Amino acid sequence: MDTDLRLESSLWVGNKRHRAVLTGWNFNWTEVDQKNCDKKTISVPVAEVVGVEEGRVEILPQKLVEDKDKDFTVFYVKRSSSGGSSGLLWRLGRTQFSCPSRVLRDQWTEHLRTAVKTHSPSRPHKLLVFINPYGGKKKGRQIYHSVVAPLFELAGISSHVIVTERANQARDHLLKKDLTGFDGVVSVGGDGMFSEILHGLIGRTQQESGLCENDPAVTLQPCPLHIGIIPAGSTDCVCYATVGVIDPVTSALHVIIGDSQPLDVCSVYHASALVRYSVSLVGYGFYGDVLAESEKHRWMGPLRYDYSGTMVYLSNRSYTGVVQYLPADPMLSSPRDKTRCLSGCSVCSRTTERHFPDSGSLYSAHYSQFSTESEGDWVSVEGRFRCVSLTCMSSSCPRSPQGLSPSAHLADGTGDLILVWDTHPLSFLKFLHRHTSTEDQFDLPFVEVHRVKALRFSLPSSGREEEAFGGIAEQSVVIDEEDQSYVETVSRCGSQLRLAESSAGVEMANGQKKENAFLCGLCCSKSPTVSVWNCDGEILPFTEILCRIHGQLVRLYARGIEDSTELRWGKGQV
Ligand SMILES: CCCCCCCCCCCCC/C=C/[C@@H](O)[C@H](COP(=O)(O)O)NC(=O)CCCCC
Numbered sequence: 022m023d024t025d026l027r028l029e030s031s032l033w034v035g036n037k038r039h040r041a042v043l044t045g046w047n048f049n050w051t052e053v054d055q056k057n058c059d060k061k062t063i064s065v066p067v068a069e070v071v072g073v074e075e076g077r078v079e080i081l082p083q084k085l086v087e088d089k090d091k092d093f094t095v096f097y098v099k100r101s102s103s104g105g106s107s108g109l110l111w112r113l114g115r116t117q118f119s120c121p122s123r124v125l126r127d128q129w130t131e132h133l134r135t136a137v138k139t140h141s142p143s144r145p146h147k148l149l150v151f152i153n154p155y156g157g158k159k160k161g162r163q164i165y166h167s168v169v170a171p172l173f174e175l176a177g178i179s180s181h182v183i184v185t186e187r188a189n190q191a192r193d194h195l196l197k198k199d200l201t202g203f204d205g206v207v208s209v210g211g212d213g214m215f216s217e218i219l220h221g222l223i224g225r226t227q228q229e230s231g232l233c234e235n236d237p238a239v240t241l242q243p244c245p246l247h248i249g250i251i252p253a254g255s256t257d258c259v260c261y262a263t264v265g266v267i268d269p270v271t272s273a274l275h276v277i278i279g280d281s282q283p284l285d286v287c288s289v290y291h292a293s294a295l296v297r298y299s300v301s302l303v304g305y306g307f308y309g310d311v312l313a314e315s316e317k318h319r320w321m322g323p324l325r326y327d328y329s330g331t332m333v334y335l336s337n338r339s340y341t342g343v344v345q346y347l348p349a350d351p352m353l354s355s356p357r358d359k360t361r362c363l364s365g366c367s368v369c370s371r372t373t374e375r376h377f378p379d380s381g382s383l384y385s386a387h388y389s390q391f392s393t394e395s396e397g398d399w400v401s402v403e404g405r406f407r408c409v410s411l412t413c414m415s416s417s418c419p420r421s422p423q424g425l426s427p428s429a430h431l432a433d434g435t436g437d438l439i440l441v442w443d444t445h446p447l448s449f450l451k452f453l454h455r456h457t458s459t460e461d462q463f464d465l466p467f468v469e470v471h472r473v474k475a476l477r478f479s480l481p482s483s484g485r486e487e488e489a490f491g492g493i494a495e496q497s498v499v500i501d502e503e504d505q506s507y508v509e510t511v512s513r514c515g516s517q518l519r520l521a522e523s524s525a526g527v528e529m530a531n532g533q534k535k536e537n538a539f540l541c542g543l544c545c546s547k548s549p550t551v552s553v554w555n556c557d558g559e560i561l562p563f564t565e566i567l568c569r570i571h572g573q574l575v576r577l578y579a580r581g582i583e584d585s586t587e588l589r590w591g592k593g594q595v
């Protein structure tokens with residue numbers, strides 16, 4: 022216990038006398054004139070105190086200060102059950118205290134502020150905030166200014182806010198501009214906006230370390246800046262899978278108290294070059310087709326995925342492919358062990374100990390098994406699939422509260438590979454439906470799941486010929502963006518040759534542009550023979566890829582999903 026931070030005295034909350042105690046890492050207050058059995062102690066970890074203000078203060082809907090010189094107000098994290106979601110909602114708790122003297126009031130405010138500084142050293146002071154004004158229901162700006170900014174201000178965080186005017190502005194800013202003084206970057210938007218920030222920060226870190234991102238054998242350098250996510254998108258999978266709820270207040274509070282959640286990242290390569298990074302889904306077949314279809318209906322907002330999901334399901338497609346994977350150590354964990362990766366997860370902690378042994382320092386990560394893996398360790402399967410999905414995390418989201426792989430871990434250095442073999446449409450529907458319930462989606466004869474460190478996908482030799490003549494041909498002219506040129510990909514649809522329609526286009530990790538090739542859609546009598554990859558909501562312009570999982574490459578302002586049963590059984594904070 023820090024004896025110099027300890028403080029104990031009587032304080033009034035309203036007209037009730039309380040005994041308040043600050044023990045250094047904990048602040049609690051108990052009503053004293055209450056019968057013993059009715060005594061209730063409110064206890065707040067100092068690490069979860071958001072701010073301490075002189076006077077009687079309110080901040081929402083707007084800041085009001087009644088400046089009474091013997092009063093002070095403490096703001097802190099308060100948990101409540103989230104009604105349906107897997108995590109806990111965090112709210113801003115507020116208690117106004119009255120002291121018998123101004124001297125005591127000053128003592129309390131000073132002690133509390135010092136305790137906060139001592140016990141949460143990783144709180145951000147300065148943040149770079151990117152808002153995508155067009156993400157999700159287009160409410161990013163409103164959410165930030167009305168909900169998040171007042172909380173940051175209360176916590177004394179200064180923020181530099183950029184409302185983006187074009188796609189990839191945030192990524193380019195992070196790759197090129199001066200980032201001195203910033204403790205973290207905040208994404209206000211969806212998974213696509215987060216992905217831009219991920220690419221900017223990973224790219225910048227490797228540039229500064231002189232590392233080649235195109236070499237799959239290189240051990241990438243973890244990013245020094247944390248990323249915060251304020252959900253304002255369509256799927257918001259990264260937020261949901263790391264916090265357990267889609268709630269801007271909860272997410273803002275995680276940023277403020279400087280929570281830290283390491284996250285695995287998957288790098289995707291084609292023809293010896295990095296194509297993209299992913300944290301949630303690298304998916305071929307169904308999920309690729311849904312994304313490509315949905316881009317044509319962006320005007321529908323988040324509903325575009327429901328519409329496109331139904332249309333793609335009805336089109337009843339499957340694709341041939343050769344899948345090769347490098348299995349992870351089965352002694353450490355299994356995708357079918359029915360566990361959940363929750364806050365403080367022991368599987369992820371063991372990974373931290375193995376790879377970051379010296380007190381968890383981010384910069385000590387030097388492990389490279391990838392280059393030494395022998396070809397013999399790879400497992401190969403070939404056939405016809407409804408979908409092939411690789412996910413570094415559960416990829417839970419409001420549409421699928423358990424996620425694509427409910428037992429996947431956020432930071433264990435592995436990903437889960439889900440192979441759904443071609444099957445009867447009704448069986449596939451059963452599989453999809455299980456994503457929306459708690460039934461085991463892997464307990465089906467046509468589904469396999471493997472915990473892996475790497476994945477290769479290629480077309481069977483017959484498929485390559487089909488790709489060239491019947492499916493999507495990648496007739497690309499790669500020209501530099503700076504030269505005012507672009508890459509055109511032409512898709513063949515039956516006998517028709519036409520330019521790909523998708524408005525999204527594809528931007529490579531290095532910033533070069535490539536227009537989408539996509540399926541002819543539902544108009545076509547001949548089913549396409551190749552699908553596209555959905556990489557965290559971006560369409561990849563290549564079919565044959567290599568993926569590698571990098572353990573704990575980035576850190577989020579989050580702490581993983583808190584177990585809501587702890588609150589129900591009274592083990593929570595108050
Ligand atoms: C016919 C019933 C279908 C029910 C299936 C439900 C399965 C949902 C699993 C969702 C996995 C989500 C993985 C995350 C993907 C996002 O990165 C990506 C982009 O998100 P955003 O930037 O917010 O737009 N979202 C998708 O690819 C949507 C997939 C939806 C599939 C139905």
Ligand SMILES: Nc1ncnc2c1ncn2[C@@H]1O[C@H](COP(=O)(O)OP(=O)(O)O)[C@@H](O)[C@H]1O
Pocket residue numbers: 152153154155156157158184185186187188189209210211212213214215217253254255256257558
């Ligand atoms: N100002 C902007 N104009 C157009 N596109 C943008 C802008 N800012 C970001 N984007 C892009 O919009 C895409 C979708 O953003 P996101 O915030 O994930 O919303 P959603 O979840 O609705 O897809 C991302 O790929 C991102 O790069």
Ligand SMILES: [Ca+2]
Pocket residue numbers: 285412413414429430431432433434435436
């Ligand atoms: Ca993982």
